[in-house]
Amino acid sequence: MPAIAAPVGVIESVPKAGILLKPLRREILAHARAPISAAGIAAAMGRPRQVVNYHVRELAKAGFLKRAGRAQKRGLTEQRYVVSARAFVLAPAMLGPLDATASEAATTDTASAAYLLMLATRLQKEVSESWRNAEADGTALPLLSIDTEFAFNSSADRARFAEALTRAVSSVVAEHTTPCERSPHAKYRLVLGYYPTPR
Numbered sequence: 001m002p003a004i005a006a007p008v009g010v011i012e013s014v015p016k017a018g019i020l021l022k023p024l025r026r027e028i029l030a031h032a033r034a035p036i037s038a039a040g041i042a043a044a045m046g047r048p049r050q051v052v053n054y055h056v057r058e059l060a061k062a063g064f065l066k067r068a069g070r071a072q073k074r075g076l077t078e079q080r081y082v083v084s085a086r087a088f089v090l091a092p093a094m095l096g097p098l099d100a101t102a103s104e105a106a107t108t109d110t111a112s113a114a115y116l117l118m119l120a121t122r123l124q125k126e127v128s129e130s131w132r133n134a135e136a137d138g139t140a141l142p143l144l145s146i147d148t149e150f151a152f153n154s155s156a157d158r159a160r161f162a163e164a165l166t167r168a169v170s171s172v173v174a175e176h177t178t179p180c181e182r183s184p185h186a187k188y189r190l191v192l193g194y195y196p197t198p199r
Helices: 014-021 023-031 038-045 049-061 092-098 113-137 155-176
Strands: 006-011 065-073 076-083 085-090
Touching (some): 006 014, 038 049, 038 076, 049 076
Parallel strands (some): 006 085
């Protein structure tokens, strides 16, 4: 049965991230969203087969491509490949002390873009690690994701919304959860924020 790509792959090492620095390799991965041979990729890209073959082998060695069965073509058997994930994200931990969640980098200004980016980075970091641990244990990861888009008629409306949302979330958290220091169970983090979407 052909390999199926995971939804997202997390790149957690600098050497592995470096493999994608060549635009040609990213283009190869884009052509391998469905099982395809190196020859098929080369034909689609209009590139020499030997060149594409080399990069396909490097991408497979690094885990960006997976074997996806063999196919007969003009009397030859071709190995097919498919991307190991439909999308990839870079783990913040690759930046070491420059990680946006490092204590010296973190800001306490909750109304700043820097603070929201720090929270987003921490979310990506912690979810990636929890996901990896859950997969290793063979367990499901309990998650909640809410994504919505809206608009305000005025800055006053925006301020009232922020105040009402803060009150509502604080009330729900107080009613349904236990303070972390008093619970022996798994801890959860809730991150909420809004920002103007790019025009």
